[in-house]
Amino acid sequence: MDRKTLTAWHECLGKILRESDDKAAVTSLVVHLKALFRANSVILMVYRAGSSPAFLHNDTGHSWRKNNFDDYIAAFYILDPFYQAALNLSEDGLLGLEEITPPDFHKSEYFEAWYQQSGLNDEVNFMARLADGSVVALSLARTIDAPRFSARDLEDMRMIAPVVCGLLATRCSGAHKETEKGRRLHVELQSALGAFGRDILTPREFEIMQMLMHGHPARSVADRLSISMETVKVHRKKIYAKLDIGTHAELFSLFLAALENTDTTLGDDPLKAYLGA
CATH class of the missing domain: 3.30.450.80 (Transcription factor LuxR-like, autoinducer-binding domain)
Structure with missing residues (x-):
């Protein structure tokens, strides 16, 4: 300074x-x-x-x-x-x-x-x-x-x-107390994210989509899974086709829509319920 x-x-x-x-x-x-x-x-x-x-x-x-x-x-x-x-x-x-x-x-x-x-x-x-x-x-x-x-x-x-x-x-100590609603929503969100697309996609597609949603770019996915960039892109294209989306942003919008419009129990795939699959 x-x-x-x-x-x-x-x-x-x-x-x-x-x-x-x-x-x-x-x-x-x-x-x-x-x-x-x-x-x-x-x-x-x-x-x-x-x-x-x-x-x-x-x-x-x-x-x-x-x-x-x-x-x-x-x-x-x-x-x-x-x-x-x-x-x-x-x-x-x-x-x-x-x-x-x-x-x-x-x-x-x-x-x-x-x-x-x-x-x-x-x-x-x-x-x-x-x-x-x-x-x-x-x-x-x-x-x-x-x-x-x-x-x-x-x-x-x-x-x-x-x-x-x-x-x-x-x-900021004690500025905001934890609530039961906050704890419940967090548990439900973790469960939904961990199961999102599991019953719609193949195991490999599901694994790649989870990594993409967690912020890994295609190169990072390829390196972690020891596969080529082209293979990641092929899987991503198949994922988008199955989910009827065309962009990264639409993937997250679909996740939000599935959360907001389905009532699933913990561990269930919210996307399956949302798409009626």
């Missing part, structure tokens, strides 16, 4: 430390970080291993957004690489999108279905563990009309990460 930016950061810290109200302190931190790193989208949420996320601050109303953020809570969070990273977080700090995703993630089904529809180009998260085992995550993202975060941006973020994460851990 240059001297002017560092001075502004210290002034912000002074205000936060003097603030007695936790919500006001966190809001001040979020607003300052958004301006400091020229983020277009900012979210503060709590991740829990056995429940759906809870939002503490949501500033995502930019003009590039095409999707409904309710879809994230309904299903997309469970496939989010940052959610997966939060479940395995061993120490507080900053995580960038590229360091927690496979190569060519920007070509993956999940990136096209969520990030592009959200109008996002890049994202980082400050993550801090709370005493109850949950993780509070502050997401800063840039839209598709803006450059990705630079190496200098990431260096500056890592420099202040210990302070940011410390503030998040102390100011």
